[in-house]
Amino acid sequence: MTWDRVAIVENRLDTYLAGAEPATSPLAPNAALHPGSTLTAAAAVGLFEDQLGSRQIDVAGRELKKTGRSFYTISSAGHEDNAIIGAQLRTDDPAFLHYRSGGFVMARSRQRAGSTPTLDTLLGIVASSEDPIAQGRHKVWGSRPLWIPPQTSTIASHLPKAMGLAFSLSRAKRIGVGIDLPEDAVVVCSFGDASANHATALAAINTARYAVRLGLPMPLLLVCEDNGTGISVPTPEGWIESTFGAMPHLRYIAANGELDETWAAVETAIAHVRGTRQPVFLHLRTVRLWGHAGSDAEPTYRSIPQIEEVEARDPLVRNARRLVELGAATPDELRDLVRETRDRVMAVAEEAARRPQLQTTDEVVAPMAPYHAERVRERATAPVATSDERSASFGGTVPETAGTSSARTLAGAINAALADELLRRPELLVFGEDVGRKGGVYNVTNGLQRRFGVARVFDTLLDETSILGIAQGAAHIGLLPVPEIQYLAYVHNAIDQLRGEAATLQYFSSGQFRNPMVVRVPGLAYQKGFGGHFHNDNSVGALRDIPGLVLAAPARGDDAARMIRGAIAMAAEDGRVVVFLEPIALYHEKDLHADGDEGWLTTYPAPPEVLLPGEVGLHGETDGEADVLLISYANGLRLSLQAARRLAEEHDLRARVLDLRWLNPLPTEAIRAQAGGIGTVVVVDECRATGGGVADAIIADLAENKIAKRLGSVRAVDSFVPLGPATAAVLVGVDQVVAAAVAAVGKRRHAASRS
Numbered sequence: 001m002t003w004d005r006v007a008i009v010e011n012r013l014d015t016y017l018a019g020a021e022p023a024t025s026p027l028a029p030n031a032a033l034h035p036g037s038t039l040t041a042a043a044a045v046g047l048f049e050d051q052l053g054s055r056q057i058d059v060a061g062r063e064l065k066k067t068g069r070s071f072y073t074i075s076s077a078g079h080e081d082n083a084i085i086g087a088q089l090r091t092d093d094p095a096f097l098h099y100r101s102g103g104f105v106m107a108r109s110r111q112r113a114g115s116t117p118t119l120d121t122l123l124g125i126v127a128s129s130e131d132p133i134a135q136g137r138h139k140v141w142g143s144r145p146l147w148i149p150p151q152t153s154t155i156a157s158h159l160p161k162a163m164g165l166a167f168s169l170s171r172a173k174r175i176g177v178g179i180d181l182p183e184d185a186v187v188v189c190s191f192g193d194a195s196a197n198h199a200t201a202l203a204a205i206n207t208a209r210y211a212v213r214l215g216l217p218m219p220l221l222l223v224c225e226d227n228g229t230g231i232s233v234p235t236p237e238g239w240i241e242s243t244f245g246a247m248p249h250l251r252y253i254a255a256n257g258e259l260d261e262t263w264a265a266v267e268t269a270i271a272h273v274r275g276t277r278q279p280v281f282l283h284l285r286t287v288r289l290w291g292h293a294g295s296d297a298e299p300t301y302r303s304i305p306q307i308e309e310v311e312a313r314d315p316l317v318r319n320a321r322r323l324v325e326l327g328a329a330t331p332d333e334l335r336d337l338v339r340e341t342r343d344r345v346m347a348v349a350e351e352a353a354r355r356p357q358l359q360t361t362d363e364v365v366a367p368m369a370p371y372h373a374e375r376v377r378e379r380a381t382a383p384v385a386t387s388d389e390r391s392a393s394f395g396g397t398v399p400e401t402a403g404t405s406s407a408r409t410l411a412g413a414i415n416a417a418l419a420d421e422l423l424r425r426p427e428l429l430v431f432g433e434d435v436g437r438k439g440g441v442y443n444v445t446n447g448l449q450r451r452f453g454v455a456r457v458f459d460t461l462l463d464e465t466s467i468l469g470i471a472q473g474a475a476h477i478g479l480l481p482v483p484e485i486q487y488l489a490y491v492h493n494a495i496d497q498l499r500g501e502a503a504t505l506q507y508f509s510s511g512q513f514r515n516p517m518v519v520r521v522p523g524l525a526y527q528k529g530f531g532g533h534f535h536n537d538n539s540v541g542a543l544r545d546i547p548g549l550v551l552a553a554p555a556r557g558d559d560a561a562r563m564i565r566g567a568i569a570m571a572a573e574d575g576r577v578v579v580f581l582e583p584i585a586l587y588h589e590k591d592l593h594a595d596g597d598e599g600w601l602t603t604y605p606a607p608p609e610v611l612l613p614g615e616v617g618l619h620g621e622t623d624g625e626a627d628v629l630l631i632s633y634a635n636g637l638r639l640s641l642q643a644a645r646r647l648a649e650e651h652d653l654r655a656r657v658l659d660l661r662w663l664n665p666l667p668t669e670a671i672r673a674q675a676g677g678i679g680t681v682v683v684v685d686e687c688r689a690t691g692g693g694v695a696d697a698i699i700a701d702l703a704e705n706k707i708a709k710r711l712g713s714v715r716a717v718d719s720f721v722p723l724g725p726a727t728a729a730v731l732v733g734v735d736q737v738v739a740a741a742v743a744a745v746g747k748r749r750h751a752a753s754r755s
């Protein structure tokens with residue numbers, strides 16, 4: 001059964017206008033709609049026109065669907081009063097919008113001459129490559145000139161970044177970084193009533209209130225577009241008001257009336273946020289017409305009388321009646337407007353459906369992972385702080401010239417590198433749980449807050465979703481966030497913020513919006529029996545499979561310092577999202593083979609030394625001919641180097657050790673070059689056998705391309721990591737690496753002895 005109430009809803013408006021009587025005393029265009037209102041008759045008619053335009057786009061989307069030419073039918077029908085917010089906010093008030101925001105977008109577009117919102121929206125609906133925001137990659141609301149970053153289909157996941165942007169507006173000024181938004185900008189974020197229950201929404205709202213409690217500015221207008229349902233599940237009557245109506249540090253304003261009454265409520269809400277720099281929860285009553293999407297058969301969960309009751313509350317009919325009764329327009333004028341709008345929008349829809357679509361893989365992926373190696377290298381090396389500045393910042397002695405004491409641990413090297421980056425990049429922020437005053441759980445950020453101030457190095461509340469929301473919001477306006485997620489296991493609490501949000505922004509905006517960041521994540525295992533699974537989590541599969549996300553995993557201090565410069569430069573130049581995975585167990589390690597050998601200390605490489613993706617480390621037998629290539633990363637590098645020594649001493653085998661350094665994208669060219677020469681390869685993957693994918697990917701590539709004949713791997717057991725000495729039963733150990741290398745080489749010796 002097809003479900004089409006479109007004609008029924010349209011008829012209702014037509015029927016009303018056909019039978020309506022004009023008001024006895026018409027209003028002048030510039031007259032207030034009611035005494036004291038700032039909404040004029042002309043502006044009200046303009047609003048109605050925007051709402052009508054939005055409605056007709058929804059109708060057109062469903063029309064085109066009938067002939068297979070439209071790919072999106074979630075509509076704004078019934079939510080058009082959000083145009084009132086679009087009309088009153090400015091185009092430099094960043095807007096993170098619910099998917100039913102047609103009215104808002106039409107009204108905001110009216111503020112910018114030359115805007116073509118009808119065509120733009122329809123190009124999105126037909127997935128045309130000429131859609132100015134997503135180029136057909138998705139149907140999103142978005143516009144660079146109108147400051148509307150595109151949002152994904154994941155409900156509520158945009159609230160944290162909206163909150164983060166509101167947080168960052170004043171932060172930019174405080175740290176002296178110029179941005180292209182005015183000081184009094186308001187960030188608006190709209191969402192549905194069911195979405196208001198989502199953990200992600202609640203996290204962001206909580207963090208917004210927390211900021212107020214701390215006395216920090218949070219100019220955030222939260223708009224809950226309450227249609228009383230989430231697909232088929234009704235929201236309990238009064239739930240939104242009872243939940244959000246009396247929250248500390250959050251002003252609640254209801255908007256539930258005639259056009260001009262809602263106008264006044266919106267006006268109060270915006271004025272409050274703009275004036276006080278504090279958040280408002282604006283509760284906008286709406287209805288949802290025509291089901292959740294075109295494919296939603298509403299009668300399976302709502303009776304016809306219930307559907308008719310909702311249709312009777314169509315805001316278009318109500319607003320038309322208000323305009324007519326107050327004399328802002330005559331029924332004839334509105335009838336003409338309806339007819340013209342319908343004709344105009346259908347003509348634009350037909351035109352949009354003729355426009356081209358993305359064809360090739362290259363076209364689809366073009367904005368996903370931009371990388372300009374030379375420009376990134378330039379960024380990594382400039383600007384460099386002067387030696388005087390560095391010397392002053394480092395307390396009189398720059399770290400690389402401190403004589404023998406210049407040898408540093410991994411933690412010490414990262415600390416110095418972060419200091420150097422903070423010194424030369426004023427827009428850089430370092431934040432997370434415990435990174436400020438305490439200097440990090442493992443002292444990696446020790447002293448940075450004291451040196452660079454609480455505005456740039458700060459503690460956040462304990463919520464990974466909000467930490468990544470702050471990072472995204474800050475990055476949207478040109479700051480360069482380096483957030484920390486305390487432990488790899490807890491990335492999963494907020495992985496959607498990376499996977500669904502940060503990593504997709506350039507893709508869905510065709511590179512017009514970006515959220516560059518370097519997310520520092522202490523992680524991986526081998527903490528000598530400490531912490532159990534959650535502090536020794538050894539799986540990176542969930543990060544490696546995110547298209548465009550760069551995953552770095554340094555093992556040694558000197559590499560880490562050079563890699564973090566590369567990571568930050570990639571973020572700054574190409575807007576990339578980088579996860580910088582720091583092996584906790586190596587943070588304070590000094591030795592390699594024996595206690596006191598200090599083989600894991602390195603000398604700090606001064607800026608501008610840098611490492612970029614593809615640049616691997618080579619150790620062990622690097623000059624002469626090697627018998628086996630051990631490929632590894634992080635803790636596995638240290639294990640492999642220990643194994644290499646034993647292979648030489650106990651088996652007379654020469655091992656070359658390749659440190660991948662970059663786990664996504666993998667340094668395939670360098671791997672092939674080394675593996676091809678040696679022919680015998682063992683991948684030492686400290687992650688769970690099926691949870692990392694590093695060994696799988698490398699072996700598949702070498703085998704498929706017939707680059708190495710003798711291939712082996714050692715991997716951790718597919719288990720959670722236990723507490724205490726039992727860790728050795730699941731993690732990769734040196735013995736295993738040695739055995740795997742001997743076995744792999746044995747195959748060659750065996751083959752040689754047969755020939």
Ligand SMILES: Cc1ncc(C[n+]2csc(CCOP(=O)(O)OP(=O)(O)O)c2C)c(N)n1
Nearest residue numbers: 153154155191192193194195227229230231
């Ligand atoms: C995180 C997440 N879970 C589930 C969905 C599927 N889904 C899309 S819209 C929706 C209902 C949202 O209802 P509401 O927030 O009230 O917005 P409305 O559609 O009513 O405007 C659901 C469950 C989703 N997009 N994202």
Ligand SMILES: [Mg+2]
Nearest residue numbers: 192193229230
């Ligand atoms: Mg809803």
